[in-house]
Amino acid sequence: MVDALVSFVIERLGEYVIREVEFFRGVKGEVESMKNELEWMHCFINDAQKKQVNDDTIRRWVLDIMDIAYDCEDVLDEFIFKVHNEGIPDTLSVDQATTSERRQRFLTFLEKICCIICSKTRQQIDLYGIGKQIERLKGRLNDVSRRRQSYNLQDINNNIEGESSARGRLNSLRRISSFQLEEMNVVGYDDDTRTLLAHLLDKKKPQSFVISIFGSGGSGKTTLAGKLYHHAEIKNNFSHRAWVSVSQHYDTKDLLQRIIYSFNKDRDLPKMSKVDMTNEESMGRYLKKSLEGRSYLVVIDDIWHKEAWDSLKRAFPAENNGSRVIMTTRIRDVAERVDDSTFPYALRFLRPDESWQLFCTKAFKNSHVDQGLEQLGREMVQKCGGLPLAIIVLGGLLASKTRKEWSEIRKHIWNDMVNQNIEITYLLALSFDDLPSELKVCFLYLGLFPEDHEIKIRKLIRLWVAEGLVLQKGENTMEELAENYLDRLINRSLVQIGLTSRGRIFTCRVHDLLRDLAIRKAKELNFxxxxxxxxxxxxxxxxxxxxxxxxxxxxxxxxxxxxxxxxxxxxxxxxxxxxxxxxxxxxxxxxxxxxxxxxxxxxxxxxxxxxxxxxxxxxxxxxxxxxxxxxIGKLQSLQTLDLSTTREHGGRIQIPSEIRMLTELRHLIGCFDTKLKIDNLTKLQTLKNVHGWVWTQIKTEKLVNLRELRIYWNYPTKNGEVTLDSIANLKSLRILSITLFDGSSYFGSLEPLSHCEHLQDLNLEGIILNLPENLHELVPNLECLSLDGSNLKDDPMPKLEKLLNLTHLQLGFDSYRGRKMTCSANGFPRLEILNLCPGPLLNKWDVEQGAMHVLRDLKIVVHPEKGLSKWVRSINTLKLSARVHLERDTICRL
The missing domain is CATH 3.80.10 (Leucine-rich repeat, LRR (right-handed beta-alpha superhelix))
Structure with a gap:
């Protein structure tokens, strides 16, 4: 892994030096020369990447280069800081006593560069002096080249295939596969699910009790708990549900906060205005009082110590209303002794047929199984011993390999057997070592997050970009490249999908064993x-x-x-x-x-x-x-400013006018209801969430790179109309969300959307709407559409079914007030997910043969007062393989 990190540091350093030095001008030629030398160094590192770093001599060689790169970065950062904050120094101060001779020579070279950078305050530039220092660096690199021959690195390229052939061209991946989307095809656990469901829903045992699922790491405890948690019968029988992960290092106050927030995602509990969210006792009293008289289900995932449950138990009322707690743990003693009313459940390993089925979903992506590879695959799967995580990682590793590579991996696995069973840590390390350099560094970064942490996808992408883990290549933005990196890690089963929203991945997580691997590798490199x-x-x-x-x-x-x-x-x-x-x-x-x-x-x-x-x-x-x-205006390098707050944390953040000085800003996230001076922020890609009247004051002509925009209104407009005229300037827009709270307004026209030719995701909530006949021409590339609260009078299906790229449609609360819906043959050719919360007048839904032929998930939230009407029973005319959910919801919202 040393090789990957050195490659990353050197490449990033070259980009950094060019960007910062050119800002000062006057030394372009000298810096270009230095960049060329750094590129040679990078070539040496690429050679090292092709050689096993188990050799201590090679390891020391690349570590020395990494230290030089880090030292260069440190000095440049320190110098620029002094220029900005302390004025331009005559010389840089170097601690002779604590700096090695190697570092001192490098700092001396950089000292000369800094003197030239500061030349604006001097009368002339000593280009000859800089040339001498560059020559010194070239001499050092020549020494590295000679040492390279000593280490026999010159012939490596002839023996090992490079990474470039495996990478190929970057695909524009905007959607995720059907298998990944919601972990729909969970393999196995059918009998386990039936057994535990019977206990959870047992009316003969109304008293509260705990079901503890225990098994080894990677055995699927969390997957089984998730399958139960999202089961339709569970949703219909427990009015309140919450999920919290505990892990080895936990804090009771933090756990209570997360449980309360989990319950309150759908506003299940009373208002929290008087709750001190920093006080453990206050939160415990609030939670217990709020849950009294209500049936609840709580999942406490990955618990390691009995004391963790003891610290939480008092916050849950013990009543005879059928409430339940599900726990997962690796430790049998914790599972059996966590509570007097515990029902411990040992999770078995997968059977051979289940193991093979799970492997095929990853290695062959649910397509036709390659008969030539089946025997090899079955032999390797057998050695996984029915452990789901091992099978998933193995499948992800083999998914993109040739038959020859399958044979090589099988041979390696055979050589690393322990007691005729696969060593899981070896298999995980094998998958990690197989990653290209850019993915290795991104995977390591995931180890920074706490155990069992749900990592928000967009946040992770912005962090990778800010850290410099993603370098600009071609026409794709760095965010698009980062999204591709994450997709590749998911495809290799090194990152697990968490929550999904509107057909896209919303959060991800890393299994404990993989996180341990990332931490161990990062520690070796001091990453x-x-x-x-x-x-x-x-x-x-x-x-x-x-x-x-x-x-x-x-x-x-x-x-x-x-x-x-x-x-x-x-x-x-x-x-x-x-x-x-x-x-x-x-x-x-x-x-x-x-x-x-x-x-x-x-x-x-x-x-x-x-x-x-x-x-x-x-x-x-x-x-x-x-x-x-x-x-804040002095943060000239700032790319992401995330100010999102919740109601429990007070009012909205006040933004000073100096924000206009943040010309590098790419993502501005918060809740903005005061004047926002961002007209000149040409690099802005994300703006969330801005009040409607604030948005109308912004000149949008220069926001040419804006890709995601979320606008909200707390009250109706003066004339009752919300227009999209200002949206027409946003040529790069991909995601648009407009929400109206506590009022009624309507759109004058959707015509301006025709200028946003890249629009993929549209959410219009709480606004009276008339769908135009040419909707499919206005937004031809639309993939996700949500029309909650739009009060449509006419059947929307004939217009919506012409959206040829639509994959996700949500017609939620108050979206349609009519009596009949009709979906014609061949309509909705790509629709995969359909969520409906029909109005009380709907009594018929006709679906012709061939409509929605790829639909895989249909969710219907039934009106609590209306119950199941005959139109719901008519959905058997849908000759589909889709899952069908019928759910009741107290507020009838999706």
Missing amino acids: FCTKHETQNLVESTTSRRQAFYPGRNTPLLLQHCSLLSRSLFFFGQSSFLDLPKVCIGFRVVRVLYLDNCYFENSNNLPEEIEKLIHLKYLGLRNTSILHLPSS
């Missing part, structure tokens, strides 16, 4: 450091990425972190975090992740934030920050 409360506080680290998990020792842990850290992740920290001190101390940081943190003494982002001139990602989601200082 990042994770800190728990129980760790040795005096243990210093020079890692450039630090992750702090919930605990009380964060301030002390910070004292032992490198001040050259590029990324600081604070997961759910409390008011003990001294944010001004962080801004002053960690001045070269690029990512500051503060989501779900509380700052008791102030609701203001400190003025010291201006010190972080290299900052690219600032995450303040669900924090107590309500005010941004004007100094």
Whole structure:
């Protein structure tokens, strides 16, 4: 893995040096020369990538180069900081006592570059001096080349196939496969599901009790719990459901917060205005009182200690109303002794037929099984011992391999058998080693997140871009490249799909065993450091990425972190975090992740934030920050500003006018109902969520790169009409969402949408709408459409079925008020998912033969007062393989 990281650092360094130095101008030729030398170094690293790094000599060689690259990056960051904050220095100060001779020579070279960069304050540029330093660097690289021959690296390319042939051209992947979308084709567990469902729904046992599912890591405990949690009978029998993951390192206060938020996703519980979400007792009382007299189901996933349940148990009322708790654990003792009323359930391994079926879904993507590969595949699957995770990873590894490569992998597996059973850690490492360099680094990055953490896809992509893990190539944006990286990791089964929304992946997660692999590899490279409360506080680290998990020792842990850290992740920290001190101390940081943190003494982002001139990602989601200082305008490198808040955290963040100075800003996320000066932010790609009247004040002509826009209205417009005229300027728009709360307005026309030729996802909620006859011509590329609350009078199906690319359609609450719907033959040719919440007048739905022929999921939320009408029973005319959900919902919303 050393090779992959060195390759990444060198490539990124070349891009960084060019970008920053050209900003100062005057030394273009010299910098181009340096870039050429760095590219030669990169070639040497690529040679090292083709050689096994088990050789300690080679490992030392690439580590030395990595240190040089890191030192160069450090000095450049420090210099630019001084230019911005301390004026232009005459020379750079270097600590002779603590700097190695190798590093000193490199710093001397960079010193000369810095002197030239500062030449605007001097009378002339000493180009000859710079040339001498570049020659010195070339000499060092010649030394590296000679050492390369000593290590016998020159003939490597003749023996090992390079990565380029396997990569190919980047596909424009916008959708995910049917198998991935909602983990629909869960293999096995049918008998387990029936057994546990019977216990969960047993009316003869109304008292609350716990079902604990236990088994080894990767055996499918969470998958089975998820299958139960989302089962239609469970949804219909438990009015309140919540899911929380515990893991080894847990904090009771954090668990209670997440349980409450899980219950409140659909506004299930009473208002939380008087709940102190930082106080464990207050949250426990609120939760217990809210659940009294209600039937609930709670899934507590991945519990390691009985004490974790003991700390939560008092927050759940013990009543005779059939409420249940499902737990998953790897530890038999915890499963059997967690509670007096526990029903422990040992999860078996998959049978041979189930193992083969699961393998085929990954290795052959549910297509025809290659008979020539079947025997090889069955032999390897047998060695997985029925362990689902091992089978899934093996299938993902083999999915893109040739027959020869299948044979090679089988031979390796045979050589690494332990007691006639596969060593799972070896198989995971094999899949990791098979990744191309760019995917290796992105996979390592996932280890930063806490165990069992649901990682939001868009957030992860923005972090990868901010970290420089994705470099611009071709016409694709860095976000598109990052999305492709993630899709490839998912296809290899190294990343699991979490939640989905509107036909797209919303969250992902990493299995514990794979996360352990990422952490172990990252530790070898000093790529990042994770800190728990129980760790040795005096243990210093020079890692450039630090992750702090919930605990009380964060301030002390910070004292032992490198001040050259590029990324600081604070997961759910409390008011003990001294944010001004962080801004002053960690001045070269690029990512500051503060989501779900509380700052008791102030609701203001400190003025010291201006010190972080290299900052690219600032995450303040669900924090107590309500005010941004004007100094935010000095963050000239900022790409992502995430200010999303919830009602429990107070009002909306006030944005200063200096935001117009953030010309590199790509993603602005929050809740904006005051004037927003972003007219000149030409690189902006995401804007969420802006009030309608604020949006009307923005000149949209320069927002040429805007791809996602979410607008909301809290009240009707003065003339009762919402127009889309300003949308016509957004030529790059892919996702548009307009929501109206507490009022009624209507669209004048959908014609402006015709200018957004790339529009794929449209959500119109709470707005009276008339669908035009030429809708399919206005938005020909539309893939997702939601029309909740549109109060359509005419049958929408004849117009909607002409949208040839539509795959996901939602006609939710108050979307259609008519009596009949008709879907004609061959209509909706690509529709996969259809969600309906029909109005009370609907009594007939005709579906002609051939309509919606690829539909795989039909969800109908039945009106609570109307019940099942005869039109619902008529859906058997749909000769489809689709799943059909019939659900009741107290508020009849999808």
